[in-house]
Amino acid sequence: MGDFADAYFRASRDFSGVSGALESAAFVSDVQSAIDTALAAMAKEAERRANVGVDYVKGNIAEVWHAETLKVSAVAKGNDDVWATALSNNKTGEDVAYGNASAASHAELKYYKTAEDTARQLGNPAYSDSQKIVPSDQLEGVVAESQKQAARNQDSRPEVSAAYQDTADTVSDRIEVDGVTSKPLTEGDAKSIASxxxxxxEIDADKYGLNTEGFIEWSDIFRESGSAALNAAAFSAALTAAPHVYRIIDKCLKTGELDAKLIREGAGHVLSSSSAAGLRGGLAAVITGSCKSGLMGQSLKGVSPNAIGMATAMALNSIENSWRYAQGQISGKELAFNSSRDAVALMMGGGGAALGQMLIPVPILGALLGNLVGSTIGAVGVSYANNKVLGICVESGWTFWGVVDQSYVVPEHVLREAGFDLFAPQYFKPELFAVNKFNVQRFQTDRSSFTFLRRGVIAFNTVGFQ
Structure with missing residues (x-):
């Protein structure tokens, strides 16, 4: 395999770290965009109610809060079907409309000062077909008061008793659709936000949990990392398979037959590359998602996805090279060379990703193509530079500060050609003297000849007589 082909295959595998990191960062960015939309919607509602007192506006803010945080949670859970809208139309039992692709429902919200007041307002039989939502700090009190009122009105006003019992049985502090829920809100926070x-x-979003770490959970990170791993593996498989498919088709057109050896070789490369790419992409996605979402602390939210992708690929490559060295598959000098080559390739890939995103302003795609090209060029550049250094070392005897070994041992085939008898124990076989096989041969002189020894690369970063 040539230098370019080897660099291409390595880049198609290693770019997956950046791929997974970018995909995970895009997920966190989508959640943040949904949060920004929620903040803007609440600010707009407050502006629309500018001439209304805080104790009244807090209820309208709560309606927008539950509608918008339900949508933010849907983005965090990866559920595109969930929707919600704060109606503000003053229709009975229809403060918020919500649902999924197949069903729609309505919610009635009451945010009064006390749980008793809130429960009494929800006792209206007209609200029985709606989901009843109350402040999170009043939920237990509302249930208790509703049960009390249901028992009190059971004989005198059975329809009112039934409405109170419905409240006790169904009331909640959040809207829920397909496992996606809005964020609970206390009466005090609703009033504070309105004020x-x-x-x-505007409000301090972190104070009320309107941030990525308030919506994204570890389960969401692992779900997105699994998706990123599959996408990275598929992309890497396509990139790795492309040159093999070309070779197979070209050979088939020339010979009229499919080369089974090429097919097996291509399948092996695709399987190896895609599995490694999936591991790199998934791991980078977990690290990026946990950092960018704030689950690992505020200080890491600004970390670069490209840096995480490169660091992940470099770490896994180092583990792989160290394992091969421990197994005796490569030498210490090969370990050092592979590590330096990977470092340069990944740094070039990072620069290529930034440039690619500027030249191709398509989310993720430009960065991935730039990373692939940059990594390939970086790996090829290191191999080219190494070959040039070896060429200088061949001519000058330079060791390049110990990186290149200079061997002055004359090869065995040269010694044999010069007439030296080399003792090789594994080939030494004594034979008995047989008189009938003893033949006298005439002595013939050979003409003298000269062979000039040539030095070149005889092993990895080793110069000697060829």
Whole structure:
């Protein structure tokens, strides 16, 4: 395999770290965009209610809060079917419309000062067909008060009793659709948000948990990393298979037959490359997602996905090279060379990713193509530079600070050609003297000849007589 082909195959495998990191970063970015939309929607609602008191506006803010945080949670859970809208149409039992692709429902929200007041407001039989939502800090009190009122009105007003019992049985502090839920909100926070929005036009999102770490869980990170691993493996398989498919088709057109050896070789490369790419992509996605979402702390939210992708690939390559060295498959000098080559290739890949994204402003695609090209050029450049250094060392005897070995041992075939008898124990076989096989041969002189020894590369980073 030539230098370019080897660099291409390595790049098609190693780029998956950047691929997984970028995909995970895009997921976190989508969640943050949904949060920004939620903040803007609440600010707009507060502006629309500018002439209304805080104690009234808090209920409208709660409606927008539950509708928008349900949508943010849907993005975090990867569920595209869930939708929600704060209606603000004052229709009975229809504060928020929500649902999925196959069904729609309505929710009625009450955010009064006490649990008793909230429960009494929800006791209206007209709300029985709606999901009843209350402040999270009043939920237990609302259930208790509703049960109390249901028992009190059981004989005198059975329809009111049934409405209270419905509240006790179904009331919640969040809207839920297909496992996706809105974020619970207390009465105090609803009032505080309304006050801050009316006064400043904005709120401290972190104070109320309106941030990525407030919606993204570890299960979401692992789900997205699994998807990133599969995508990286598929992309790597396609890149690795392309040159093999070309060779197979070209050979078939020339000979009229499919070369089974080429097919087996291509299948082996694709399987090896895609499995390694999946591991790199998945691991980089987990690290990136956990950092960018804030699950690993605020200080790591600004980390670069490209840096994580490159570091992941470099770490796994180092583990692979170290294992091969421990197994005796490569020498220490090969380990050092592979590590330096990977470092240069990955740094070039990072620069290529940034340039590719500028030249091809398509999310992720430009960065991936730039990374692939940059990594390939970096790996080829290291191999080319190494060959040039070896050429200088052949001519000058330079060891390049110990990187290149200079061997001055004359090869055995040269010694034999010069007439030296070499003792090889494994070939030494004594034979008995047989008189009938003893033949006298005439002595013939041979003409003298000269062979000039030539030095060149005889092993990895080793110069000697060829």
């Amino acid at each position: 801050e929005l009316k006064q400043d036009g």
